[in-house]
Every structure is written in structure tokens, then in C-alpha cells.
Amino acid sequence: MSKVNRGRGLLIVLFLAPSLLIFAIYRIIPILWNLILSFQRWKLIGIPKFVGFSNYQSLIQDPVFWESFKNTLYYFFGGTPIAIGVALVLSLLVNKPLKGRNIYRALIFLPYPITPVAIAIIWKWLYDEKVGLINFILKSLGITREGIGFLSSFTWALPAVIFTTVWQSLGYYVILLLAGLQTIPEELYEAAEIDGASGMRKLQWITLPLLKPSLFLCFIVGIINSFTTFDVIYVMTNGGPGNATEILVTYIYKKAFTFNEIGPAAAMTVILFLFLLLITMVSNKISGGEAGGVHYYE
Amino acid sequence: MKLFKYPWEWIRHNIANSIVLILILTTLIGWLLFVELNTDGIITGKVVDETGRPVPQARVLIREKTLNLIKPPLITETNEKGVFVYKDMRIIEFLINAQKDGYEAGEDIRYHLYFKGQHFALPKPLVLKKIQ
Amino acid sequence: MNRKLLFRLIDHTILITVSVLITIPLYWVLKTSLTGENLFNYPPSLIPKDPHIYYFVDVYYWIPFLRFFFNSVFVSLIVVIANLFFNSMAAFALRYSFPGKKLLILFYLSMMMIPFQTTIIPAFLITKYMGLLNSYLGLSFPLASTIINIFVFKAAFDSIPGSLFDAAVMDGMKEHAILFKIYLPLAKPAIATNIILTFVWSWNNFIWPLIIISNKEMQTLPLGLSTFLSYFENTSGQMYAFVIMVIAPIILVFFMNQRRFISGIISGAIKG
Numbered sequence: 001m002s003k004v005n006r007g008r009g010l011l012i013v014l015f016l017a018p019s020l021l022i023f024a025i026y027r028i029i030p031i032l033w034n035l036i037l038s039f040q041r042w043k044l045i046g047i048p049k050f051v052g053f054s055n056y057q058s059l060i061q062d063p064v065f066w067e068s069f070k071n072t073l074y075y076f077f078g079g080t081p082i083a084i085g086v087a088l089v090l091s092l093l094v095n096k097p098l099k100g101r102n103i104y105r106a107l108i109f110l111p112y113p114i115t116p117v118a119i120a121i122i123w124k125w126l127y128d129e130k131v132g133l134i135n136f137i138l139k140s141l142g143i144t145r146e147g148i149g150f151l152s153s154f155t156w157a158l159p160a161v162i163f164t165t166v167w168q169s170l171g172y173y174v175i176l177l178l179a180g181l182q183t184i185p186e187e188l189y190e191a192a193e194i195d196g197a198s199g200m201r202k203l204q205w206i207t208l209p210l211l212k213p214s215l216f217l218c219f220i221v222g223i224i225n226s227f228t229t230f231d232v233i234y235v236m237t238n239g240g241p242g243n244a245t246e247i248l249v250t251y252i253y254k255k256a257f258t259f260n261e262i263g264p265a266a267a268m269t270v271i272l273f274l275f276l277l278l279i280t281m282v283s284n285k286i287s288g289g290e291a292g293g294v295h296y297y298e
Numbered sequence: 299m300k301l302f303k304y305p306w307e308w309i310r311h312n313i314a315n316s317i318v319l320i321l322i323l324t325t326l327i328g329w330l331l332f333v334e335l336n337t338d339g340i341i342t343g344k345v346v347d348e349t350g351r352p353v354p355q356a357r358v359l360i361r362e363k364t365l366n367l368i369k370p371p372l373i374t375e376t377n378e379k380g381v382f383v384y385k386d387m388r389i390i391e392f393l394i395n396a397q398k399d400g401y402e403a404g405e406d407i408r409y410h411l412y413f414k415g416q417h418f419a420l421p422k423p424l425v426l427k428k429i430q
Numbered sequence: 431m432n433r434k435l436l437f438r439l440i441d442h443t444i445l446i447t448v449s450v451l452i453t454i455p456l457y458w459v460l461k462t463s464l465t466g467e468n469l470f471n472y473p474p475s476l477i478p479k480d481p482h483i484y485y486f487v488d489v490y491y492w493i494p495f496l497r498f499f500f501n502s503v504f505v506s507l508i509v510v511i512a513n514l515f516f517n518s519m520a521a522f523a524l525r526y527s528f529p530g531k532k533l534l535i536l537f538y539l540s541m542m543m544i545p546f547q548t549t550i551i552p553a554f555l556i557t558k559y560m561g562l563l564n565s566y567l568g569l570s571f572p573l574a575s576t577i578i579n580i581f582v583f584k585a586a587f588d589s590i591p592g593s594l595f596d597a598a599v600m601d602g603m604k605e606h607a608i609l610f611k612i613y614l615p616l617a618k619p620a621i622a623t624n625i626i627l628t629f630v631w632s633w634n635n636f637i638w639p640l641i642i643i644s645n646k647e648m649q650t651l652p653l654g655l656s657t658f659l660s661y662f663e664n665t666s667g668q669m670y671a672f673v674i675m676v677i678a679p680i681i682l683v684f685f686m687n688q689r690r691f692i693s694g695i696i697s698g699a700i701k702g
Contacts, residue, residue, distance in 0.1 A: 008526065011605050015523035016534075018516040019575040023541050025556060026572040030549035037551065090448060093441050106688055107449040110456070113684050113691070115634040117652040118673045121659055122459050125670075133458055167452070172695065179696040228547040231636040235656055249547045256551050257641060266551055273548045280543065315686045365492045365668070390491050391484075410484040414491065 031273065037266035044260050055267040065268065067243045068251040071158060072227060075247060079162040080222030084215065086166075087173030092207070094174065095181045105178070109171030116168065120235035123164040127151050151237050157244045161236055165229055173218045180214025181207070219283060227276055248272050336417045341384040343420030345376050345396045348427050352380025356398040356426065362389040363408070380423075388414040394424070401426040463674045466667035485671035492668070495675065497647060498654040502633055505569045505650060509632040510625050512574035517624060518617075520575070521583035522609045525595075541577050547637065554641050564645040573632050579624045582697055586620035587613055623694030626687055633680060651676045 038055055042048035059065045090108060094101050111119065126133045127150040135147035150160040188206050230249045233239065239246035239254070248268060256265035345356040359371035376382040376396075390411055395404040404426055411418055464481040489495055524535065553572055562568030590613060598608045614621065636652040643649055649657065655676055662669060684691060 008605075009528070012523045012526055012528060015519040015605075015609075018512075019520040019580060022516065022571065022575040023538075023577075026549060026553055027541050027544045029556070030552035031544060033552035033555070034548070090445070093445055096441060098438070098441060098445070104445045104449055105692075106685070107452055109688075109692065110681070110684065111452060113630045113634075113680050114456075114677050115636075115652050115655075115680065117634075117636050117655050118677045119455075121655060121669065121673055122455050125462075126455055126458070131665075133454075167455075170452070175692055175695055224545055228545045230547060231634075231652070234636075234640075235659065252547075253550070253637070253641075257554075262551060269548050269551060273544070276545070276548075277543060318682070318686065365488065365662070365666075390487060410482075410487070412483070412487055 034266045034269045034273070037262055038270045040263050040266075042262040044262060048262075051263070055263040056271075059264055059267055059271070062264070064243050064246065064251060068239075068246040068248050071243075071245065072247040072249075074158060075162055075165075075229070076223060076226035078159070079166050080219070080226060083166040083169055084173055084218045084222065087170055087177055087218070088211075088215075090170070091174045091177035091181055095178060105174070108174050111168045112171040114168070116229075116231035117235050119164065119168055120232045123160075123167075124151060124236045127160055152241050154241055154244050157237055157241060161233055161245050164236070165225070165232055168232075169222075169225060172221065176218050176221070177211065177214050180211050180217075184210045216283070220280060223276065223279055223283075227272060333413050333416075337413075337415035338417050339384075339386045339388055339415040341387050341392075341418045341420075343382060343394070344423040345380045345382065345398075346423045346425055347401070348425060352376075352378075353396070353398060353401070353426055354378045354380055356380070356382075356396045356401075356424075358382045358394065358396050358424070360384060360387075361393045361406075363391040363393060368393065386415075390414060394420070396424040396426055398426060401428055459670050459673055462667060463671040485667040486675065488668045489672045489675060493654065493658060493672065494647070495654075495672070498649055498651045501566075501648060502650040502652075505566055506629050506632040508566060508570040509573045510628050512570065513576060513579055513624055513628040514621065516575040517579045518583050518609065518614060518621075520580045521587050522605075522613060524580075524584055525587055538577050538580060546572070550637065550641055553638075557642050563642050564648050566648075568642050569639060569648075569650070570632070572638060573628070573635065576628060576631070579627060582623050582627075582694065583617065583620050585697060586617035590616055619690065619693075622687070622690045623697070626683070626691050627694050629683065630680060 037048070039050055039052060040048035041051045041055070094105050094108070098104075125131075127135075129135060129147040129149035129152070132147070132150075134150070135144070138144045139147065148156060150156045184207065188210075192206060227247075228249055229247070230253065233245055233247060233250050234253070237245045239250050249272070252265050252268045252272070255261045255268065341360065343358075345353045345358065347353055354376055356376045358374050358376060360374075361371045362369040372384065374382050374384060390413075391408070393406040393408050395406045397403055404424055407424070409418070409420070461478045463485055464483070465478045466482075466485065520538075524531070549572075557563055557568045557571070560568070562571070594612060595608065598612055603611075634652060635650070636656070639650045639653040640656070643653060646657075655672060658669060658672055
């Protein structure tokens with residue numbers, strides 16, 4: 001690394017400029033502008049009016065807001081632990097020197113890069129009440145007599161959508177956990193075996209503790225995902241039936257771009273952002289602040 | 299990561315990917331060529347009665363079918379050999395049937411082509427039953 | 431010995447079950463796009479009966495598929511190229527030490543905490559005031575640089591010995607030449623990772639085109655899929671042919687570049 005002189009200084013600025021500009025325009029300014037908008041009343045026509053905290057007040061009284069907040073939390077607490085748990089099992093299995101593990105790994109990861117809109121369409125049809133594959137399997141196994149309208153039932157819609165997201169994100173978690181697994185040195189296991197440790201003990205005392213950073217990473221990814229899934233819900237149910245699958249992001253979109261109520265939508269965005277920040281900081285503290293300190297590829 | 303000086307080194311190194319790409323490209327080019335060589339847009343067929351004898355001067359109606367509607371028919375007549383020809387057709391899917399006085403009305407038969415302007419000869423002749 | 435075999439069997443069984451569960455939906459869509467069964471009739475069959483490609487022909491002619499395809503490709507191209515340049519330049523500049531560098535890196539990292547969905551309203555307004563609604567530039571600008579990829583480049587650059595840099599400087603090379611002629615060629619994996627990650631993200635992007643595109647001609651493939659769904663419901667075989675046509679390119683890209691894909695995701699996520 002070289003020291004900087006004046007000519008170099010200009011160059012550094014020039015080189016940093018494009019990316020900084022993009023981030024300034026599309027990340028920094030929006031966050032600040034969101035804040036401003038949340039204190040205004042505006043319907044995209046005319047001049048916005050400052051109305052203080054009334055947007056936040058109307059949100060607090062808005063049952064749909066609370067419903068969507070609750071659903072977002074369900075999304076996170078319902079989907080992510082299952083996904084990470086299953087991914088953990090899978091990654092432990094794939095890590096073993098089994099034949100064809102590369103094929104398994106590729107197949108498990110396959111859904112992740114596929115367009116979420118396409119996945120939503122595929123699963124929407126799988127869940128179909130009359131001709132969906134899932135109902136067919138349920139009927140042939142004798143579990144139900146008539147088809148269950150997964151996406152039109154108030155009880156099943158959200159779990160069904162969550163399952164689809166879990167299906168798609170499994171591969172991502174498996175990859176992250178695999179990377180973590182592969183950094184655990186073999187010698188630790190060998191030493192434990194010499195001491196007479198069995199499989200389960202090795203798992204408990206070596207694998208899991210050393211996987212903590214990776215698990216934490218999965219956790220963070222899971223939070224961000226559950227707060228920002230839009231495509232799948234919009235295409236599969238658009239928040240329906242009623243508001244059963246409405247999450248914060250979809251409600252924000254509806255308020256802003258369908259009803260043009262910019263103020264409340266911006267207020268919700270601020271709340272969403274702050275909540276996300278809060279959870280991340282809290283979990284960082286809980287995990288002992290190890291998150292950023294692990295570098296696997298130098 | 300090695301620096302490849304020549305393109306054929308890159309190909310040898312990524313042999314599987316190269317094969318896939320080449321296959322895709324050749325299929326695409328082959329298909330486009332095939333389409334180009336067969337775009338006369340002629341749809342032709344034969345009308346016969348139940349005994350298999352050709353029916354001359356039978357009216358043939360062809361109706362184009364789009365995703366959500368059916369267009370009004372184009373009408374032509376069969377010649378003495380019971381053969382009809384439509385030229386410059388640019389349709390993908392259609393319903394076709396034949397009519398003639400003295401015969402029972404024929405049923406619509408649906409066909410789906412592969413590209414607009416495809417040269418298509420009806421695989422089976424249109425059969426008209428004589429009214430007893 | 432037998433016990434080991436038993437465990438091996440159990441492992442394989444679990445993995446095979448999961449693999450099947452993962453691939454069944456995809457296989458099902460492929461089958462339906464080729465045969466059109468199971469849309470109305472029952473019970474569904476496992477093997478495709480009378481496969482045909484007519485649904486694909488329909489999609490090609492009745493939907494402006496080529497147009498949507500071109501839009502997606504073009505936008506992705508802009509995004510990928512912009513990312514390559516902007517990210518490598520930023521990573522290169524981060525090689526130098528200058529006052530405030532730590533702060534800057536912290537700034538970049540904190541950008542990762544701002545998900546795209548929290549910026550949609552002002553981003554829409556900004557795009558509108560720049561007059562870029564319904565335009566390729568409007569579609570690509572927000573994605574033109576990504577923090578993960580900057581750090582991917584940075585990691586690659588950090589592993590290039592400083593002596594090369596000093597030698598180049600002594601040869602009198604200008605900085606941009608050093609970047610493009612020396613650093614980038616040595617960072618081929620980082621370039622590949624950048625390309626793959628940004629391409630997939632841009633190709634799959636749905637919410638942004640949904641927000642700024644109202645002109646039917648400018649839709650990208652995901653948006654086209656969703657509009658088609660709202661017009662034709664999901665009981666038309668053409669719908670699933672459309673789906674296959676949209677996901678086939680990515681699946682292809684994925685299979686051809688598995689390793690880079692996966693390593694890119696790992697290094698990107700962990701750097702963050």
C-alpha cells in the first residue's frame with residue numbers, strides 16, 4: 001500500500017466516486033428522505049404538507065399495519081429456524097465424504113438462483129386446490145378427502161408461503177454452513193476420538209460451538225430475508241386472503257404505489273428499517289460480537 | 299488462476315461448458331435455417347367422402363385461433379381432385395373444416411404449427427359424410 | 431463394518447429424499463410445459479404423455495417474449511459492466527491508505543444494512559425526477575454497484591503482492607493502467623464472481639421494474655411473467671412454458687458456473 005500525495009488523492013476520489021455516488025443516491029438519500037416523507041402528507045400530487053407525527057399515529061391505529069407486522073414476525077420466527085435447522089442437518093451430511101455429494105449439493109442449491117417470481121408461480125400451482133400436486137398427494141395418502149385451498153385459507157396461506165421461501169433458501173444456508181464446517185480443523189476431531197468421544201459428543205462440543213459464526217450469519221441473512229421478501233408474496237397471494245399474508249414490505253408497496261399514501265408508507269419504512277437495525281445490533285451483542293471477525297477466504 | 303493465452307486453451311479447460319454452448323448454438327442456428335427455408339406459408343389438404351373419393355368444389359373454412367379468441371374464417375374451394383390450398387398464411391393455430399351441399403357439416407379440426415409461415419399439409423384428409 | 435454401512439445408507443436416503451423434494455416442483459413445471467396435462471385433468475401422471483412444444487411456440491408469438499428477453503439481457507448487461515468498473519475501481523482505491531479510510535470502509539459496510547426494499551419510495555421519486563421512468567438506465571442505476579462485490583474485489587486485490595504495484599509505479603504506469611492491465615487480469619475469479627452475482631440479481635429483480643415500468647414494452651422477464659399471470663391465470667400451459675423459458679437461462683448459467691457461484695456467495699456473505 002502506498003502513501004498518498006495530492007495527485008493520488010484526486011485519483012482516489014475519482015475511483016471511489018461512481019460507487020459512492022450510487023450509494024449516496026440510492027441508499028443514503030432514500031433513508032433520509034423516507035424520514036422526511038414520514039412526517040408529511042402527500043399523494044404524489046401537489047406539495048407535501050408537514051403533519052408531524054400523525055402518520056405514525058394513524059399507523060398505530062391501523063389494524064392492517066399490526067397484522068402485517070405480526071405476519072413479518074411469523075415469517076421470521078416460523079421460517080428461519082426451520083430452514084437453518086434443516087440446512088444444518090443437510091450440511092453435516094453433505095460434508096461427509098459420500099459419493100455424489102457434489103450432485104446433492106448442486107441440487108439443494110439449485111432453487112436459490114431461480115427467479116422468485118417463477119418459483120412463486122410454480123408453487124402457486126402446486127398448492128392449487130383442485131389440480132395441485134400437493135393436494136393430490138394428500139388425497140392419495142388418505143390424509144384429506146377434499147383438497148385444501150392452501151392459498152385461499154386463512155390458516156394455511158402464510159405457512160404455505162413461508163414453506164416456499166424455506167424451499168428456496170435452504171441451499172443458501174447449506175452453502176454458508178458448509179463453508180463454516182470446512183474450516184473446522186480435522187485435528188480437533190481426531191483428538192476427540194482419541195479421547196474416546198462418540199459421534200454425538202463430537203457434534204455437541206466441537207462442531208456446534210465452532211459453527212457459531214456461521215449460524216449467526218445465517219440468522220442475520222434470515223432476518224433480512226424475512227423482512228424483505230416481496231416477490232413471492234406479491235405473486236402468490238398479494239397479501240391475501242384478507243390480510244393473512246400481508247407483510248410489512250407488501251403493505252408498504254400497496255400504500256405507496258396503489259393508494260399513493262406516501263406518508264404512512266414512508267413511516268412504515270422507517271419503522272421497518274429501525275426494527276431491522278435493532279434486531280441486528282441486539283443479536284450481534286448476544287452472539288458476543290463475533291460476527292464480523294471471521295474471514296474465511298483471504 | 300492461470301492466464302489463458304489462446305482461446306483454444308480456454309475451450310480445452312472448460313470442455314463441458316464449451317460442448318453445451320456449441321450444442322445450443324448449433325440447435326439455434328439449425329432451427330433458424332430450417333424456418334427460413336420453409337416459410338412459404340402454404341396450408342394444403344384434401345377433402346374426401348367416406349369412401350375415400352375426393353370431393354371437388356367443397357368449401358373449406360380455416361379460422362385462426364389466438365390465445366383468447368377465434369378469428370373469422372378464410373374460405374377457399376377444393377379443385378377437381380378435392381385438394382385445397384391456402385397461400386401466404388402466417389398463423390400458428392387454427393380450426394379447419396369443410397362443407398358442401400348434400401353432405402353433413404364437417405367438424406372443426408384443430409392444428410397447431412411450429413412457426414408462422416410454416417408449410418403445412420394436413421396429415422389426414424377432411425372427411426365429409428353424404429347426407430342419406 | 432455393518433454399522434458404518436447402515437449409517438451410510440441412512441445418509442444417502444435422507445439426501446436423496448431431500449434432493450427429490452427439491453427437484454419435483456421443477457420437474458413438474460417442465461412436464462406441464464411439455465404436455466399440458468394436470469392443468470385440468472386428474473390424476474396427474476409421472477411421465478410426460480405426448481410431449482409437444484406448442485406451448486413454447488405460443489409464448490414466443492403471443493407474448494413479446496423476445497422483447498422482454500432483450501430488456502432483461504440489456505439491463506443485466508449494463509448492470510454487470512457498471513458493477514465491474516465501479517466495484518473494481520472502488521476496491522482499487524481502497525488499497526491506498528488515506529485519512530478516513532476506516533470510516534469509509536465502515537460506511538460501505540453499513541450500506542449493507544439498508545435493504546433495497548427500504549429505499550423504494552424515494553428511489554422511485556428520484557428516478558421520476560431524473561426522468562428515467564420506463565428507461566433502461568432507470569432500471570439499472572440502483573443496481574450499478576454492490577457492496578458485496580466491492581469487497582470481493584478488495585479481497586482479490588489484497589492478495590496481490592505489493593511489489594508488483596511498486597514495480598509498476600516505478601515503470602511510470604498510471605493508476606488506471608495499473609488497475610486494468612495488472613490487477614484485473616490477476617483477479618479473474620473475482621471478476622467471474624462479480625459477473626455471476628450481479629447478473630443473477632439483476633435478471634431476477636422484480637420489485638424495481640414493477641415500480642418504475644408502466645410501459646408494457648419495457649417490461650423485464652419477471653415483470654412479464656407476473657403480468658401474464660394476472661391476465662391468464664395459472665391454468666394455461668403457456669404460463670408454464672413461459673416460466674421455463676425464463677428460468678432456463680439462469681439454470682444454465684448456474685450449472686456451468688457452480689463453483690464460482692458458490693464461492694462467490696460464501697466470500698460475499700462472510701465479508702459482510
